[in-house]
Amino acid sequence: MELITNSLVSKENELLIKEYQPSLSKTNPEQDRFRLANLKESEERQLLAKWNDTQTYYPKQACIHQLFEVQVEKTPDAVALVFQNQQITYRELNCRANQLARYLQTLGVGGEVLVGICIERSIEMVVGLLAILKAGGAYVPIDPGYPQERLAFMLSDTNVSVLLTQKELIAKLPSHTASIICLDKDWNAIEQNNQENLTTNITVDNLAYVMYTSGSTGTPKGVCVIHRGVVRLVKETNYAQLTDKEVFLQLAPISFDASTFEIWGCLLNGSKLVICPPHTPSLEELGQIIQLHQVTILWLTAGLFHLIVDEKIDALKSLRQLLAGGDVLSVPHVQKFIQTVENCQLINGYGPTENTTFTCCYSITAPLQPGASIPIGRPIANTQVYILDDNLQQVAIAEVGELYIAGDGLARGYLNRPDLTAEKFISHSFDSNSPTCLYKTGDLARFLPDGNIEFLGRIDNQVKIRGFRIELGEIEREIAQHPDVRENVVLALQPETGEKQLVAYIVPHQHSSYTHNQLRSFLQQKLPNYMVPSAFVLLESMPLTANGKVDRHKLPAPSRERPQLEQAYIAPQTDLERQLARILGDLLKINRVGIDDNFFDLGATSISILQVTARIQQELGIELPAVKLFQYSTIGTLAKYLQLKQNSQPAYDKLQSRAQRQQAARARRRHHQQGV
Structure with a gap:
């Protein structure tokens, strides 16, 4: 890193010397060096100020719902939402949201009132979000897949008095005191309300939503995002073309802030929003949805982007803009995308939830040099980025510092956490300027000369897993609560191929009955699935550095041995079971998979499940929705399901070109491993 920094600094000096050579004296080199240093410092200050000059005209005094209502006036009959075989116009969406908003107001919803929303992806979900804002409230997305303990904390921390949900999700919620509104069951009462727009006293400084991220203290923290942050993200911005000609895909959970871009980037600009079905789609299904609806703009986490580029890149060919991020993008995958998908702008997006989804973006155009990393780009419109040293002074171009953010995207702070808000959202003056509010990201970065x-x-x-920001300390604290665990360390490891995975290193108490399976079950009751480690390594003791700290560099990589499971190993019996076991073993890096081994106990994640469905289609010629791997989550049950599926088709269809498909799939994998 030091060599690269020195190289960049030298390049900057060469440019400055070239520019100011005529004014340098030939008789006093010491004086010239002093003058050049001052010139360089002055020049850099000007450049840094110029790069942060991002102010644009946008409707900064308008709230989210007000801008939606303006769009309804412009294009009332345009299609706003598409979900499976349903679609509704901007006018219809506005009327439904107005009816629900009035109903919410009768329950006391108004300015700064938090309303929980626990609804699967659907038209009703968007109606609920919009109605909460129209009533003057702020929404709190609650994922029904979260463990009861985490849901209970969120409901208690926000103290929501009203909770929007669906009838079939009520049983998944912990006990609480909120009034429940089921948008399916209670709609007859809701639609008795007036359909006209409401008038409230809400301003752009009022709360729009509270979104929870992982917390270093062991409890999640609620980020309080205001209307202005969302409006600055999606109106008159410069990182993407957001027009009424676009078709967005709503794929992210509403508890993940990519959904802010998908939903409001679409609806505040007159575009069409195609809502993905609630279950996790297979790559085949995702490709079909993109092609059927001619989706033009899409957000993907880095992990899903890499997987689609590997397995289903043709599905992306209808796109005009693809934003990817949440983690570092792989250069080979980006190269393959640029070479394969024409007429689509690939954008690397960076930003914490605390600055409303995106802070910096980088449009990737030219082929990348070998060994290059992909920049996160420049601050988007109405956003400033500073790279500071420990004294909060700006570092020179090419020097490494901590990235701080300012501008109209900043959140208000953390809910009920004044201490953490004061620590992370700081007031600072540059030179003699008036104080600026800065968000301290904890990210290391540097400005490049361009x-x-x-x-x-x-x-x-802190790490990113599948786009979610995770504090490893939060996972370690939960593991430490298990009575059989004496010590633990959690790492996020990036294999040469494949997605980043969480690995837990465990030193159990002596004479305890510790098993990995018991610990995994324990964690599944306390953490979201994306925070449960996919591999566990048993150690007698932790390796230590000379000063007694855990030496993370000496922790061993997870072995390919089958993990400890409650059930005994039973080898696959049939050809189909053996083929499935080989596919699972290859993808999960496990030497042997028994027919009763649960995929998720073996370390499968949502990304690896998509890989399994893609590999089954390639090698066995069977199209398998990803949701089936959640229903049939062992080799034995999956093989029986596939056998029934096969038997329901003509015999020639079952056996068609299986050997050819397997050979082609293996050749593709060999080529990928060789970098072809």
């Missing part, structure tokens, strides 16, 4: 920013990792123990 004004783009290079992300260099985290200062602390």
